[in-house]
Amino acid sequence: MTTVVLVTGANSGIGLALCERLLSQDVDGLQLCLACRNMRRAQAARCALLTSFPTAQVALLQLDTSSVSSVISAAREVKVRYNRLDYLYLNAGIMPNPQFDVKAFFKGLFSSNVITMFATGEGILTQKDDVTSEGLREVFATNLFGHFLLIRELEPLLCHEALTSQVIWTSSSNAHRSAFNLEDIQHFRGNQPYSSSKYASDLLSLALNTRYNKQGLYSSVICPGFVMTSLTYSVLPAFPALLWTLLMPLLWFIRFFTNTFTLTPYNGAEALMWLFGQSPESLDPKVKYHSLTSGLGNNYTQARKMDIDLETSEALYAKLLQLESDLKMKLEEKQI
Ligand SMILES: NC(=O)C1=CN([C@@H]2O[C@H](COP(=O)(O)OP(=O)(O)OC[C@H]3O[C@@H](n4cnc5c(N)ncnc54)[C@H](OP(=O)(O)O)[C@@H]3O)[C@@H](O)[C@H]2O)C=CC1
Numbered sequence: 001m002t003t004v005v006l007v008t009g010a011n012s013g014i015g016l017a018l019c020e021r022l023l024s025q026d027v028d029g030l031q032l033c034l035a036c037r038n039m040r041r042a043q044a045a046r047c048a049l050l051t052s053f054p055t056a057q058v059a060l061l062q063l064d065t066s067s068v069s070s071v072i073s074a075a076r077e078v079k080v081r082y083n084r085l086d087y088l089y090l091n092a093g094i095m096p097n098p099q100f101d102v103k104a105f106f107k108g109l110f111s112s113n114v115i116t117m118f119a120t121g122e123g124i125l126t127q128k129d130d131v132t133s134e135g136l137r138e139v140f141a142t143n144l145f146g147h148f149l150l151i152r153e154l155e156p157l158l159c160h161e162a163l164t165s166q167v168i169w170t171s172s173s174n175a176h177r178s179a180f181n182l183e184d185i186q187h188f189r190g191n192q193p194y195s196s197s198k199y200a201s202d203l204l205s206l207a208l209n210t211r212y213n214k215q216g217l218y219s220s221v222i223c224p225g226f227v228m229t230s231l232t233y234s235v236l237p238a239f240p241a242l243l244w245t246l247l248m249p250l251l252w253f254i255r256f257f258t259n260t261f262t263l264t265p266y267n268g269a270e271a272l273m274w275l276f277g278q279s280p281e282s283l284d285p286k287v288k289y290h291s292l293t294s295g296l297g298n299n300y301t302q303a304r305k306m307d308i309d310l311e312t313s314e315a316l317y318a319k320l321l322q323l324e325s326d327l328k329m330k331l332e333e334k335q336i
């Protein structure tokens with residue numbers, strides 16, 4: 001029996017590195033499905049994977065997690081292609097229009113908070129969010145709600161008697177309770193939609209475990225650390241890629257003080273790989289698994305308790321269900 005793995009946002013960065021690492025561990029026992037928004041980049045990713053692993057089974061799926069209709073039709077297609085799903089990696093994510101607070105950064109450099117600032121980006125980053133054509137906040141829709149809907153639609157493939165499945169979220173150490181508001185789950189009012197969406201994914205993972213463990217579905221969250229990808233390059237748009245490359249020795253040096261500077265997508269995928277090898281029943285639903293890299297370049301995974309509680313996770317789940325039903329109703333009305 002082969003293991004069926006679906007990865008969202010698999011055409012670049014951490015998602016693509018995860019696919020490479022999974023295939024280098026076991027080419028023949030895997031059926032990989034790359035669920036991507038940009039199909040041109042998805043084709044390129046598939047070609048690159050097949051060049052390194054010519055016998056691999058790598059399929060593509062069109063999926064835009066920010067769009068309810070795209071998620072529903074992608075899930076329909078998955079149900080036609082597969083009769084079960086063993087791993088669902090919810091990795092697609094955006095941090096649009098980041099605003100880097102240079103003053104706060106330099107102030108932070110000379111404060112006792114400097115390590116936390118480098119590990120979490122706390123206090124130095126905000127974003128300007130947009131609204132999707134379906135009326136949702138873009139960051140919320142992309143990072144959280146589309147994935148929630150995908151799990152709900154794929155329930156028959158994920159919940160099987162006598163078989164377990166794992167849902168694994170690429171969250172972040174930038175997820176802060178202070179950025180999240182239960183009365184404004186889409187973050188219409190603040191300027192930290194990224195942090196809010198990641199905190200919401202931590203809460204949702206807990207709620208999923210409460211609901212679905214009995215049906216064999218287990219959910220976990222990871223943080224890949226600070227990884228150089230298109231997402232992080234956009235934080236300093238004035239810095240060309242070459243400048244980042246020149247800064248690498250400095251970044252490697254900072255790694256001696258904070259092992260959260262994983263820097264490469266390969267290293268960032270460490271906790272995603274570690275979870276692949278775990279029996280899901282042994283995992284703690286209230287911890288986040290962090291990819292870490294030591295000063296000497298060794299990768300490892302560390303579990304750290306999250307600042308989440310059951311009551312808030314249940315309240316968020318109820319709100320997501322309500323939003324799902326409202327949006328599906330709107331979609332049906334449109335189709336009539
Ligand atoms: N880099 C870092 O330091 C950290 C990253 N993370 C998280 O890691 C995850 C991967 O990001 P990373 O690899 O860094 O960045 P990348 O920008 O390289 O990857 C993001 C991926 O998400 C996809 N994506 C974006 N929007 C959508 C959408 N609407 N529908 C489907 N796919 C979409 C992108 O595809 P497309 O080609 O279509 O744009 C791309 O494949 C994200 O969730 C991010 O929040 C967490 C902590 C730190």
Ligand SMILES: CC(C)CCC[C@@H](C)[C@H]1CC[C@H]2C3=C(CC[C@]12C)[C@@]1(C)CCC(=O)[C@@H](C)[C@@H]1CC3
Nearest residue numbers: 117118119120121172173174225226232235247
């Ligand atoms: C010496 C360097 C030129 C300084 C770089 C400063 C900042 C641009 C980075 C320092 C810590 C980084 C960071 C992130 C973005 C870039 C920094 C602020 C994240 C917020 C990216 C997204 C995440 O999910 C977090 C885990 C990252 C935390 C660290």
